[in-house]
Amino acid sequence: MTDLAPHELRILVAVDRDRSFTAAATALGMSQSAVSHAVRGCERKLGAVLFERGRHGARPTPAGAQAAAHARQILHLLATLATETRAAAQQTAELTGPLRIVAFRSAAAHLLPGVLARLTARHPGLEPELRIVREIGRGTAGEVADGHAELGIATLDAATGQSPSPSLPGLLAGRLFTEPYALAHPVGHPLPRTLPLVDWDENCGSYTRDWWRSQDWIPAATVNVEDDTVTLSLVAQGLGMSIMPALTLLGAPPGVAVTGLGPQPPTRTVGYVTTPALARTAAVRELIRELRSVPAPTLAPSV
């Protein structure tokens, strides 16, 4: 049989994480030799080299990274099998266990606290862990695909409701809400359009690009920053204006005025991303249920 045993999965994950047979072995409380034998066994079973051995430890090959990503997912499902089976035996709907969530900053700050509060109120045994991941590169969906999280909050393609990330097959996405962009500008500034536009890296622009095209003005200049909170600070200090989604604007400090962008503002769609297998687990289903019950953020009343 070519299946990998749980202890082998654990070893793959540890080596992938520690980039070293020796470090993985001590982390797992066993000898380096055991790790070496186990990795070799995995490679024999799979017929592929999983790690490049060298002077500086072990680097995963593409095949190894792929295997480790699956291994993380499988190990979580094995743990879920145990907890959910025990729960079913006790006839109790009590959910327990860790639930790793990744989200971009504004969702983590304004969307998830309430959701997680309600979730843990109903299921005190759940241990949600929220991690902030910037929505660039493979973004939150990549974290889910790599088995680093059970569910990710991501920006989705508005039309298809799928993750727009480049080819992450096998992921399951669902739409939560579509929110408008709005203009954030300093309170009381007479001519906000003359200020430089502040954009931030994650706001890859694809959502607002169409809107810009239909406008008859272009900003005087553009400044790029890394973080949306920095953007808001710059705006609050009168150093610029910005086009930001409603969720981010919920955290706008005083000094930032918000103005809608008319009847057809640009929008972005926010949703969740998980795997089909995880979508069948009780914990993830409950989390999605809570997420769905959240209303779409609207523009805060202009200060």
Place this chain on the structure above:
Amino acid sequence: MTDLAPHELRILVAVDRDRSFTAAATALGMSQSAVSHAVRGCERKLGAVLFERGRHGARPTPAGAQAAAHARQILHLLATLATETRAAAQQTAELTGPLRIVAFRSAAAHLLPGVLARLTARHPGLEPELRIVREIGRGTAGEVADGHAELGIATLDAATGQSPSPSLPGLLAGRLFTEPYALAHPVGHPLPRTLPLVDWDENCGSYTRDWWRSQDWIPAATVNVEDDTVTLSLVAQGLGMSIMPALTLLGAPPGVAVTGLGPQPPTRTVGYVTTPALARTAAVRELIRELRSVPAPTLAPSV
């Protein structure tokens, strides 16, 4: 360890399907005793009764049905792990074709040879072509944007990790390392600060300008040359001194002494530039992987 092994999962699924230990055993090609032992082992690990045994076989309890459902998912994922891992290995093994790379001179001379050697060692089918492009004007990023190369080595903005070039939209940049500048001066010269500063066109100064501002001396004169190797030659012949990045100084001829610029030297950030579409191709991904494994250059010991 409470995890269920793959063979145990298979047994659970078979018993759940066949409603009988005996039938499951024959279906799996093993003895009824083995199934009995295995099921008992699962029940012990999970702490729950999974099947009701009776005269007419084995009926799954709710817990057993739950466990079997998860077991099917996990077995499917284990199979997926194997096939996708093999596919990933296959894909990287079959990498072939040309791979056009542009880089500024010092990266081409000191960074890429080792990288390309390792890359072609692992993927003999790849044919990397390295072209040197001066980092002025649109630089290497422009070559990538124009489709003349798959990947460029470029100097990036230290803060954002993006290409500092004037708005080449749609390009994907990634940071590789940040290296310090250092003072290159003739060996044995008593007063290097009295020599003229040799600057070269590519060293547009933006990286070192802040540092100069904090200094209490300014060079006697400034000479501009086209090429960093010319700069080094001038220094070696005692005709000047220069501030150059570590990567360039790796090629310093004898006669050039290198001195660090203190605890907070100016630095420049070197990275790669490609397009999102190319970043998805296996060849470019592998190249980036090799690039990332290169340590940041440090100052060669002063001769």
Place this chain on the structure above:
DNA sequence: CGGCTTCCATGAAGGCTGCTCATGGAACGG
């Protein structure tokens, strides 16, 4: 350039685990 250190690989030996075989107990039907 040679020792030192730090990686991983390898082979032999021991213990654990899972399998089979043989047998026993329980329930049902004739």
Place this chain on the structure above:
DNA sequence: CCGTTCCATGAGCAGCCTTCATGGAAGCCG
């Protein structure tokens, strides 16, 4: 009451995983 058909149980054996003890290769450093 007997036969049949389930599953349970215990002993023995084979295979696997781990450890121990080495060895080889590759930097690091004087």
